[in-house]
Amino acid sequence: MRLAMLARNAGLYSHQRLVEAAAARGHTLDVINTLQVHMNITSNKPMLRYGGKSLPLYDAVIPRIGASITHYGLAVLRQFEMQGVFPLNESVAIGRSRDKLRALQLLARAGIGLPVTAFAHGPRKAEDVIKEVGGAPVVIKLVEGTQGMGVILAETEASAKSIIEAFSAANINILVQEYVAEAEGSDVRALVVGGQVVAAMRRVSKTGEFRSNLHRGGIAEETPVSEEERATAIRAAAVLGLNVAGVDMLRSNRGPMVLEVNSSPGLKGIERATSADVAGAIISFIESAATHGQTETKGAKG
Numbered sequence: 001m002r003l004a005m006l007a008r009n010a011g012l013y014s015h016q017r018l019v020e021a022a023a024a025r026g027h028t029l030d031v032i033n034t035l036q037v038h039m040n041i042t043s044n045k046p047m048l049r050y051g052g053k054s055l056p057l058y059d060a061v062i063p064r065i066g067a068s069i070t071h072y073g074l075a076v077l078r079q080f081e082m083q084g085v086f087p088l089n090e091s092v093a094i095g096r097s098r099d100k101l102r103a104l105q106l107l108a109r110a111g112i113g114l115p116v117t118a119f120a121h122g123p124r125k126a127e128d129v130i131k132e133v134g135g136a137p138v139v140i141k142l143v144e145g146t147q148g149m150g151v152i153l154a155e156t157e158a159s160a161k162s163i164i165e166a167f168s169a170a171n172i173n174i175l176v177q178e179y180v181a182e183a184e185g186s187d188v189r190a191l192v193v194g195g196q197v198v199a200a201m202r203r204v205s206k207t208g209e210f211r212s213n214l215h216r217g218g219i220a221e222e223t224p225v226s227e228e229e230r231a232t233a234i235r236a237a238a239v240l241g242l243n244v245a246g247v248d249m250l251r252s253n254r255g256p257m258v259l260e261v262n263s264s265p266g267l268k269g270i271e272r273a274t275s276a277d278v279a280g281a282i283i284s285f286i287e288s289a290a291t292h293g294q295t296e297t298k299g300a301k302g
Contacts, residue, residue: 003029007064013268021279039079046082060086060290064264070098086290089263093241097263100143110239113257116178126164129176136160137179183250190233190247194285199276200225220273232256
């Protein structure tokens with residue numbers, strides 16, 4: 001098979017591993033800088049140009065689109081889809097996952113466990129929002145933050161109110177969530193590929209930090225997942241329509257709570273923590289799904 005990967009940095013561990021896994025299975029994988037792709041959107045024959053030449057027709061495309069270029073990256077991916085190229089994750093599914101509010105709304109509608117979350121606009125609503133999630137401490141998140149950026153722990157009602165009002169004054173939309181103390185600064189990431197959990201790790205925050213993201217200095221270790229956690233991760237990916245997803249969950253007294261569903265999960269931390277061949281699992285899924293003409297995980301609406 002001839003595969004393409006939309007990625008700005010071919011040297012990243014995740015991208016190198018996918019190239020290696022494809023080659024090991026006899027496939028070619030071209031890494032294409034997303035921002036250097038040009039599209040002809042007026043022709044009745046969708047075209048993509050790169051480096052002054054028309055791109056060939058690929059069997060499948062792996063979107064590794066950074067959050068900062070989501071809009072353009074999804075436009076490029078849609079052009080591949082218009083050509084009939086199989087996408088590892090569809091553009092509409094990635095769009096759902098990148099909109100944190102929309103993703104939480106879809107997960108809540110499906111009855112998936114979530115931290116109590118509130119969303120409101122305007123400083124006059126600050127006290128009501130804090131009360132809605134059970135009072136301080138609360139976690140305040142930017143709707144479009146990634147890798148732990150734009151996530152703040154407000155330990156008192158006064159500090160929470162000040163932060164909410166500051167963001168509201170700047171016309172920045174935020175989510176306010178309950179702080180799940182029993183998670184003790186850790187979460188679980190389950191890597192879902194084709195409706196199966198292929199690896200799972202527990203991420204523990206460093207001293208003095210409540211965010212467990214590895215980019216924030218968190219430590220990763222392999223962890224077994226319960227049947228409830230496994231089912232929650234698989235269902236969360238399916239609700240958003242993602243074939244591949246990193247599902248981040250808290251272990252709470254009320255069962256697993258989904259924090260976020262990542263459509264372009266990094267492979268370095270989870271492969272090194274678990275020794276699982278996640279890249280190989282992804283390529284194997286593409287082999288099967290692209291061959292059978294499958295276009296996305298079933299279950300997503302809206």
